[in-house]
Amino acid sequence: MVVASVIEAIREALREEMRRNHDVFVLGEDVGQRGGVFLATQGLLEEFGGERVIDTPLAEASIMGIALGAAFRGMRPIPEVQFSDFVWPAVNQLIGEAARACYGTNGALNVPMVVRIPYGGGIRGGLFHSQNVEAMFFHTPGLKVIAPSTPYDAKGLLKSAIRDNNPVISLEHKKTYRLVRGEVPEEDYTLPIGLADVKRTGGAITTVSYGLMLHYCLEAAEQVSQEGIDVEVVDLRTLKPLDKKTILESVRKTGRLLIVHEDNLTGGVGAEVAAVAAAEAFDYLDAPISRLCGPDVPTMPFAETLEKAYMPDTVKVTEALRNLAAY
Amino acid sequence: MPDGMTNDDLLDYYKKMVLVRAVDERIWALNRQGKVPIAASCQGHEAAQLGSLLAAAKDGNCFLFPYYRDLALKMAAGLTAKQVMLSFMGREGDPYSNARQFPLQGADLPNKIIQISNVVAAGLTQSVGYALACTMQGDHTVVLVYFGDGASSQGETHEAMNFAGVHRLPVIFVCENNRYAISVPQRRQMNLDDLADRAAGYGFPGFVVDGMDFVQCYEATHQAILHARQQGPVLLEMKVERFMPHTTDDDDRRYRPRDEVEQARMRDPVVTLAEDLVRRGIITPGQVDKIASQAQREVDEATDFADTASQPDVSTLHDMLYVP
Numbered sequence: 001m002v003v004a005s006v007i008e009a010i011r012e013a014l015r016e017e018m019r020r021n022h023d024v025f026v027l028g029e030d031v032g033q034r035g036g037v038f039l040a041t042q043g044l045l046e047e048f049g050g051e052r053v054i055d056t057p058l059a060e061a062s063i064m065g066i067a068l069g070a071a072f073r074g075m076r077p078i079p080e081v082q083f084s085d086f087v088w089p090a091v092n093q094l095i096g097e098a099a100r101a102c103y104g105t106n107g108a109l110n111v112p113m114v115v116r117i118p119y120g121g122g123i124r125g126g127l128f129h130s131q132n133v134e135a136m137f138f139h140t141p142g143l144k145v146i147a148p149s150t151p152y153d154a155k156g157l158l159k160s161a162i163r164d165n166n167p168v169i170s171l172e173h174k175k176t177y178r179l180v181r182g183e184v185p186e187e188d189y190t191l192p193i194g195l196a197d198v199k200r201t202g203g204a205i206t207t208v209s210y211g212l213m214l215h216y217c218l219e220a221a222e223q224v225s226q227e228g229i230d231v232e233v234v235d236l237r238t239l240k241p242l243d244k245k246t247i248l249e250s251v252r253k254t255g256r257l258l259i260v261h262e263d264n265l266t267g268g269v270g271a272e273v274a275a276v277a278a279a280e281a282f283d284y285l286d287a288p289i290s291r292l293c294g295p296d297v298p299t300m301p302f303a304e305t306l307e308k309a310y311m312p313d314t315v316k317v318t319e320a321l322r323n324l325a326a327y
Numbered sequence: 328m329p330d331g332m333t334n335d336d337l338l339d340y341y342k343k344m345v346l347v348r349a350v351d352e353r354i355w356a357l358n359r360q361g362k363v364p365i366a367a368s369c370q371g372h373e374a375a376q377l378g379s380l381l382a383a384a385k386d387g388n389c390f391l392f393p394y395y396r397d398l399a400l401k402m403a404a405g406l407t408a409k410q411v412m413l414s415f416m417g418r419e420g421d422p423y424s425n426a427r428q429f430p431l432q433g434a435d436l437p438n439k440i441i442q443i444s445n446v447v448a449a450g451l452t453q454s455v456g457y458a459l460a461c462t463m464q465g466d467h468t469v470v471l472v473y474f475g476d477g478a479s480s481q482g483e484t485h486e487a488m489n490f491a492g493v494h495r496l497p498v499i500f501v502c503e504n505n506r507y508a509i510s511v512p513q514r515r516q517m518n519l520d521d522l523a524d525r526a527a528g529y530g531f532p533g534f535v536v537d538g539m540d541f542v543q544c545y546e547a548t549h550q551a552i553l554h555a556r557q558q559g560p561v562l563l564e565m566k567v568e569r570f571m572p573h574t575t576d577d578d579d580r581r582y583r584p585r586d587e588v589e590q591a592r593m594r595d596p597v598v599t600l601a602e603d604l605v606r607r608g609i610i611t612p613g614q615v616d617k618i619a620s621q622a623q624r625e626v627d628e629a630t631d632f633a634d635t636a637s638q639p640d641v642s643t644l645h646d647m648l649y650v651p
Contacts, residue, residue: 025463051463057493062452062486069456072441075463077456089482092446097453101443105434106425107647109441142648166649 004184007177009151010040010116013158014078016188018048021076024162027054028063028080028116037082038118038177060086064093064115068101071113076162084119084171085131085299098167099142111167114158120173120212120262122311126302132263132294137169138239138272144193145240147171149214151182153237156191164193171239173211180215196243198250202232205324206250208273209260210236213312217260220317229325239269244276251277255286256324260312265293287327292320329546331385334609340381340541341600341610342618343403344373348597349622350408351398353630354415358575362634363415365429368571369398374596375503375536375565376400376473378544383471386552390461391440392454392472394447396503400473401431405438408625412633419637426639448474448481451500455487458496469497469555471548477508479525480516488560492529495559499551500526502562503538505569510582526562538565539594542603568594 004012018024025048026041032055035042045053056063060081067077081087087094094115101109121130137145144166148154154172161168199214200221209217214235221231232250236243251257257277259270274289292312294300300310328334351370357363369376376399383389384404393400402411406422414421414430423442424433434441441457442450454472461468478484479502491498502522506513519525526533532554536547544565551561568591572579579588604610610618 057486057489059486059489061483062455062490065449065452065483065487066456066459066490069453069458070460070463071456072453073457073460073464075460092449093452096446097443097449102650103647104424104428104432104443106427107650108434108436109443110650144649165651 001183002186003181004151005178005181006151006154006172007038007040009155009184010158010172011042012184013155013162014041014044015047017159017162018044018052023074024076024078025052025054026078026080027056027067029056029058029082031055031080036080038174040080040116060090061093064090064098067113068093068098068111071111072101072109076112078114078116078162081115081117083129084117084133085128087117087133091136094143094167094169095136095140099140102166103142110165112165114161114168114170116170116172118172118174118177120175121300121307122175122212124302124304124307127299131299132261134171134239134263135268138269142167143240144168144238145171146193146238147173147210148237149173149176149211149235150180151184153191153197153235155184156189157193157237160190160193163190168193171211175212191237194238194241194243196246197235197237198232198246199235200231200233202230202254204230204254205256205258205321206232206234206247206254207258207260207321208234208236208247210239211262213260213262216312216314216317219314220321223314223318224321224325227322229321231321242272242276244280247273247277248281251281252284255284256327257285258290258292258320258324260292260317260320262294262312264296265291266296268293287324290320290324292316329542329549331549332381332542332545334607336381336385337604337607338609340377340403341604344377344399344597344600345618346408346622346625347373347399347402349626350402350411350629353626355571355575357415357630363575364417365575366415367396367398367574369396371505371568371570371591371596372396372503372538373399374541374600375538375544375567377403378541379471379501379548379563379565380404381545382548382552385549386469388467389439389469389471389552390457392450392457392470393440393442394450394474394478395429395432395442395445396475397473398431401435401440404435404440406435408629409632412629413636416633416636417638418633419639448478448484450474451478451487452483452490455491455496455498458491458498459494462496467497467556469499469552471499471501473501473503475508476502476504476506476513476516476522477511479522488525488529488562491560492531497555498560499548499555500560500562501548502564503567504564505567507569507573507583509573509577510579521564523562523564529560531560531562533562533564536563536565538567539596539599541596541600
């Protein structure tokens with residue numbers, strides 16, 4: 001075991017998979033010579049050369065379209081979107097094309113592509129360096145979406161994503177890149193896509209979360225445990241396919257559900273989790289399903305007061321847990 | 328006779344052109360009968376599509392990314408009239424998508440063709456990525472990507488050509504310029520007479536080609552393939568005429584003068600290629616008639632065949648979302 005940050009774990013995953021399979025290559029803005037603006041791809045150009053680590057022109061749609069075309073020919077591209085906020089010009093190639101290519105050719109083509117997207121805020125990024133973009137990809141049949149919160153999960157899931165023969169959106173919360181550190185095995189391992197992880201067991205309340213918020217949930221759970229509120233924290237890890245089994249098992253045990261995510265409330269992943277729990281664990285619920293999410297404004301603004309007002313945090317989660325416990 | 332082309336090629340492709348025209352006309356009739364929901368005619372584009380296809384076929388190491396109007400290209404690449412009819416009628420056995428998509432859309436990998444969607448110009452960056460992968464794999468495939476004048480306005484067309492130029496990829500950009508994007512004429516689409524002029528902006532050559540002349544289209548594509556394989560991208564602007572409305576759902580009387588269409592039809596590629604073959608002594612006028620009748624028989628057979636073919640079973644709706 002080594003202790004690594006999320007960004008180090010991601011970098012190791014990329015390096016290991018590029019060594020393992022010569023069809024794997026990386027492309028995006030600044031990924032080569034600079035090693036990526038977050039240094040996710042640092043060292044890869046030196047080890048694998050310019051043919052497999054490509055500094056592209058500044059044109060998101062074509063980065064995705066070109067990656068997709070390469071995937072049609074059997075390569076395993078890992079295109080990077082520099083910031084989630086810039087994915088929108090590329091959305092047709094991801095949602096309109098990549099997600100439909102297998103279904104639309106009745107299986108003649110498949111798309112072994114992983115799109116790496118740094119997302120999320122709390123870093124004074126303003127409206128265009130903080131966005132949560134997961135809902136649109138979560139909604140799209142034909143895609144898979146991962147959103148790990150720890151180095152161990154990030155490395156294992158990214159390796160699985162690279163080995164997956166379908167298009168995977170890999171969401172990496174940029175605030176966790178250096179902030180979150182943890183133990184990571186040195187030997188080769190993968191984690192299955194589609195399996196959530198109970199990061200804290202408890203009997204009174206189920207908290208479902210992912211990304212940076214997961215850590216605030218763990219902190220809040222620790223705090224309220226001292227007040228006698230026993231919280232189970234479920235880290236989704238994968239958004240699509242959603243691990244309904246783990247979620248429902250937990251809700252049936254506790255009877256109370258709090259969903260926490262940074263993304264806007266309306267139509268976010270939490271809305272689907274809530275609908276699933278209401279439909280399939282109705283008889284087990286002892287309280288209305290509760291959601292603590294980013295408010296319905298475009299994303300967190302630049303001013304410190306406004307960013308803080310937007311972001312869920314440990315204090316807000318704690319309050320939500322107390323309210324739910326008291327119902 | 329241009330380099331690499333034989334009399335047999337000319338005869339073979341003339342027969343293909345006649346069959347495609349017969350299929351094209353039949354599909355419109357079937358649409359008006361309610362049996363074919365939608366069709367985009369390639370009438371007027373045949374020389375451009377088939378001339379370029381012959382060059383690609385003779386080369387033997389090309390891959391094609393066509394667009395929705397490329398009926399001649401897709402059919403002549405290796406489909407039977409029966410397969411084409413299955414596709415237009417949305418039946419089981421459609422070679423492109425098993426009727427999940429519009430006709431002849433999806434992939435026909437045995438004939439080295441991909442066209443995923445109808446989002447205009449989305450295939451250009453994909454074709455460039457395909458070519459990139461070919462170079463990474465060390466093979467010498469040349470990719471031909473086809474699109475119309477309208478598609479040339481999309482941002483991704485610029486992005487695709489730009490990337491191909493930077494990496495000197497073996498891609499031939501074939502624009503079938505019929506001067507209409509549905510109803511929008513060229514002068515509202517671009518501030519240019521010749522789209523080929525744009526190639527200079529990407530650092531590679533562009534050529535204007537008479538898209539109504541089968542032999543010229545072959546020649547231009549043949550040369551382009553050699554260039555693309557050794558040196559990098561080429562833009563071929565094949566100037567063509569669109570004889571029919573945009574699709575079976577369009578009424579071009581709303582925007583196009585009738586005499587303009589009549590004028591265009593006087594340069595019918597099927598007629599001019601027949602005249603060319605007769606002039607070269609490859610066929611007689613009697614044989615021209617025979618070829619036409621044979622095509623009609625084949626189209627009749629194909630229509631009857633497809634009309635009684637089954638539709639995909641509803642149990643397959645959720646299949647193929649993912650592969651293992």
